[in-house]
Amino acid sequence: MDGRKQIFSSKNEFRISTLKFHPTESNIFICGGFSPEVKSWDIRTSKVLRVYKAAVQQTLDMLFLPEGKEFVTSTDAVSRDSADRTIIAWDFQSAAKISNQIFHERYTCPSLTLHPKESMFVAQTNGNYMALFSAQRPYRINKKKRYEGHKVEGFAVGCEFSPDGTLLVTGSSDGKVFFYNYHTARIIRTLSAHKEACVSAIFHPVLPSLLATCDWAGEVKIWQ
Structure with missing residues (x-):
């Protein structure tokens, strides 16, 4: 990595366990971890673009769907009243929750x-x-x-x-x-x-x- 320069640095307030770049916007990534929130960041400004909030404690993994207009997150929600939040689909631009009625079995993913x-x-x-x-x-x-x-x-x-x-x-x-x-x-x-x-x-x-x-x-x- 000799000759490479750092182009982004920021401190997050929660421990990050998963990070994914946007499939078409190369300057944008999302991160999640030990928090109810997922954040999207812009590398050029080092600022948070959007915050995606769910009633969970941890995001286990994230996945952009084709074209990057939507993405899904898997969470630690497995109790009887939260099994419908195991996988959540989000609208990337608006940060709106599209669906949490995707996976109803009581297993984390x-x-x-x-x-x-x-x-x-x-x-x-x-x-x-x-x-x-x-x-x-x-x-x-x-x-x-x-x-x-x-x-x-x-x-x-x-x-x-x-x-x-x-x-x-x-x-x-x-x-x-x-x-x-x-x-x-x-x-x-x-x-x-x-x-x-x-x-x-x-x-x-x-x-x-x-x-x-x-x-x-x-x-x-x-x-x-």
Whole structure:
């Protein structure tokens, strides 16, 4: 990073656990964490653009939907009267809450990922399965398709699509990596990657034959 200069610096009043850049506005990002609020920032001015408020204690992950006009957040809300706030859809420009009637099961969703070609997104759940949703209003869940076989068990296990969208990959609390066929939701193969919980598995953005994995203990591996 020699020769690079810092272009943004700011102090946030809550601990940040997730940050995402806007897909079309390169100078804007959103951040969330241990707070009821999600904030959007402008790098050019180092100022907060908008604040998105929900009756939750923590934002676990965030995901911009196609074109960046809307985004969804996953939260820590799991009690009987708050299960309808587990996943919330927001209007980016107005900061209005579009819907909190998206996911009604009492599981938190530690990670979200968008399909690269279709208007769909997936939520990893602590129910040991991944749920499929439409990325268009009203963001309906696909009740006929569920990706299950791996284990989450309270870990912040990530999931991701392959660049061509045919595979869905996820880590597992038993250290394995699971590869699912996106269309059939069937397990294609598993990889015994780590001794500790595998919390992330991601494809290389240019070389899809390469896969990076990491575990809870900090071990990182690259697979071909």
